[in-house]
Amino acid sequence: MPRTTVAEFSVESLEILAPDGSVDEDLEPSLSEETLFDIYRTMRRARRLDERAVALQRRGELGTYAPGTGQEAAQVGSAAALAEDDWVVPAFREQAALLTRGASMGSILAYAMGLEEGAETSAEDRALPPAIPVGSQALHAVGIGWAQAIRDEDAAAIAYFGDGATSTGDVYEALNSAGAYGAHTVFLCQNNQYAISTPRENQTRAGTLAQKAVAAGIDGIQVDGNDALAVYEATQRALDQAREGNPVLVEALTYRRSMHTTSDDPRKYREEEEEVDWDRKDPIARFEAYLRGRGILTDERVEELAAEIEAELEDAVADARETAAEADPADMFEYAYAETPPWLERQAAASRGGGDADGE
């Protein structure tokens, strides 16, 4: 029997906006000026929120915070492509995606203040709380997308995770089971080049992360993750496919311009030169150049927007502080079970009374 090739694969890559803001007109999606401006506005809001959050963390008001700086196009571009009924399943750096979906800055800050209130969501919000265990949430998006398939509904779910997450068993299982179930699921991998200190090339020998879809028998595509138009376009198509029961993995090539979290020091493991290189490919600058070129953005509008964002931030900080001030520690007993078991009731009573857990 001869040797034959029984499988071959290729991976497509999509870029629509070049780093200088020039656009490939054949590929340019037809988005309304309002949608385009919204994408820009949300990217700017996310960037300022990160700056403010890091400053608040440095002053001791926030706990550990994971900035999404540099990844705004990957997040906002993809979340903007979602239909109202679609679901978002975030990791822990998805502030920009959550803002796109209508989360408030105040709740994001409250979460970073260590308050469960900041993670309050329900099926109505079409979003799960942030997931810190890396990769774990990808499977939840499979289940949600599978439920849509079972009930023959139109909605899809998008799971966000990073390059590091693609090494976990959970993500491999998610890609595979989404295909097996025909789940309405899109996997949006933000390859920001690092998992804390570990560079993408040490994470895996795979030439692209998109190709991890191939082994699962689902589609995979790579996009320029700093190009909001390309991310939007690729996600839109992926969602259309997913609604038909064909899950897709989108690898958005981007860069974590800031630290991993506020407890991290990138100087331990990467050169400043590399960071400067990526600064030039910044997603917001590129999109702004494009919008200016199309006459959608003027200096005046940019200034106005900046002032709006500052006002929004002030309110958000005030809201989060208020949530913190009002937080009742005994709340922790309230949400563990639908019905609090008697022994836990005793613990709760003791915690209020300040001592005897045996209730004596």
Next chain:
Amino acid sequence: MASDLRLVEAVKATLGEEMARDESVVLYGEDVGVAGGVFRATDGLLDEFPNRVYDSPLGESGIVGAGVGLAAAGMRPVAEIQFQSFLYQGFAQLQQHASRLRSRSRGGFSCPITIRTPYGGGIHALEHHSESFESGFAHVPGLKVVIPSSPAEGKGLLAASIRDPDPVVFMEPTRLYRSLRESVPDDDHVIPLGEATVAEEGADVTVVAWGSMLQRTLSAVDDVDADVEVVNPRTIYPLDTDTITESVKKTGRCVVVHEAPETAGFGAEIVSRITETAFYHLEAPPERVTGYDVPVPMFAREDAYLPDEKRIAAGIRRAVET
């Protein structure tokens, strides 16, 4: 000779010494190489031992599972799991393989892996970064579970764990990493596993505490009008029941303090053993001062969850006053 070290420094020094001592020791885990670990517990070791320190790809099942294979092939793997909560991702490998490779092969193989992992609350960390699952690990036959409560113990117990022929989960209290300095012997310093120590002698009541709760207990004792004996088990499994029993036989009263939830926490095991071994010496019901039976809250509510000096003192008073 001795040096004044913090726990994290003692861990690093010990890792270096054990690597120098035994060529089969390899170190790996997420971000342990170039970055030197998120707590810097392995800082500089990659430079010192270039082919024996590895940044692993992300994935704890892979870290533990590959460790089983390394061990089977004659290496002494020392793996870091970045935070104890993420050892749940590796729990299947720990429970199904590392812990029972010896028994499944009828002694043909052993699995001398050491899994170091920061654990516990009190440092305002993110969700899933503050848990204390020692009782869960202790519930896996074949595993040893070790918790140092000071820098010198960090050294002595880590050296013993790495040299131990069986798999050890070595839990490092994050709260103590940098908060405590202590004189740590420079030369070989090994604290045998399975031996508790009496941290403070007393006659009225026995308090058993470990990890960051030991420090809290030692300071809570000052607020109590009783002569308190404090026992630090150092090894959770195998537990030194004799030392605890002897102490309780002397005092007739006991309190166990831990930050993990009360139900099925390791306090339950300790109290059971005490009732089995010292029942007729007990003058009061054993007390537990613990975390509550809820998921560890995020850090804004953490202080209300973790036993503090006040709760510990109240627990001791209950035991003494009954």
